[in-house]
Amino acid sequence: VSEPLSVARVVRVFTLTGILSIGGGRAAFFYDALVTRRGWMRVEEFLQDFTVAQLLPGATFANLSITLGHRLAGVAGAFGGLVAVIVPGGVILIVLAAIYLARGLTPDVATLMRGMSAAVVGLVAITTVRMARPALVSARSIAIAVVTFVAVGPLHVNTPLAIAVMTVVGLWLNRPGRDGASGDRA
Amino acid sequence: MSDLLVMTWTFLWLSLICVGGGLGVIPEMQRQVVTKHGWVTAREFVDGYTLAQLTPGPTMLVVTFVGYRAHGLLGALLATIATFLPTSLVVVLVAAHWQRVRTHPWAVAAERALLPIGIGLSTAGAYTLARSALHDVVTMAIALAAGVALYHGRVSAILVVVLGGVAGWLLLR
Secondary structure (H helix, E strand, O other): OOOOOOHHHHHHHHHHHHHHOOOOOOHHHHHHHHHHHOOOOOHHHHHHHHHHHHHOOOOHHHHHHHHHHHHHHHHHHHHHHHHHHHHHHHHHHHHHHHHHHHHOOOHHHHHHHHHHHHHHHHHHHHHHHHHHHHHOOOHHHHHHHHHHHHHHOOOOOOHHHHHHHHHHHHHHHOOOOOOOOOOOOO | OHHHHHHHHHHHHHHHOOOOOHHHHHHHHHHHHHHHOOOOOHHHHHHHHHHHHHOOOOHHHHHHHHHHHHHHHHHHHHHHHHHHHHHHHHHHHHHHHHHHHOOOHHHHHHHHHHHHHHHHHHHHHHHHHHHHHOOOHHHHHHHHHHHHHHHHOOOOHHHHHHHHHHHHHHHOO
């Protein structure tokens, strides 16, 4: 934890972990690899990096590889970590896209894809529920989530506008000094 | 050429409005790449998202699929860079200073404000995918069964998705 690791080592471990992390809850693979198995950081450090990854714009998993890489090996570790989790998947996806687009879908493949897409909907729904449970702790956080969903989902309000408005509302509702620093009340 | 630039720019600004993760930007991305610019069809978009789900790394790599469909290898490369490079610069910058600012009252307020927005957006993302992927009793049943299996059991997500595919293959013919 105290002395930085070599960038090459971070890239090697992140590449391996990245390749193994398929499906939902991908952050758990990094938790297992870095905290549980190697003891490279403490639980609180991992959770802090995860929070930053979630708060900042971008895919959470990509952001997490950056924050973790940064903690372990500085700026070079951050970008090395990102490249390590992006490149293998990117190459595989190009190959899959080429196959998918070149042949056109035979009826068999089309029904297979439709079944898999339907299962993916179940997967993302559950992932969202898991993410929502610890975060929606107060009436105002639930209200913000619901209004954002209704606006961007069924009502098709454009996302930048919805984010801008809801961020202002959310900051105002949670402004420093409101209910002191004691945290949310349900 | 100009369409390639428009696409690169589109993915760049889309990446910057990814609040709470990649799923949250799916409604706006679908609007841009399917409805507005026609780089992929709605079916291709949801299939691309499914393939990205089956691939290692972030599911946001769906942009690589869309870029490849629209402009081949160069499109795939530019879409990927536009999506991941600018946000990574922001993250590195913030990660370097987070330890200092995270206890600031406004940082706490920002965290409390942004997390629920991210959840609302992710729910909208799931809703958008459901609208494209679920159109009959069979696909709805597969989605429901997948959700229940993942919620209760310690089953691998990838296995559930593949089994969903097999169910679709058997029941949708």
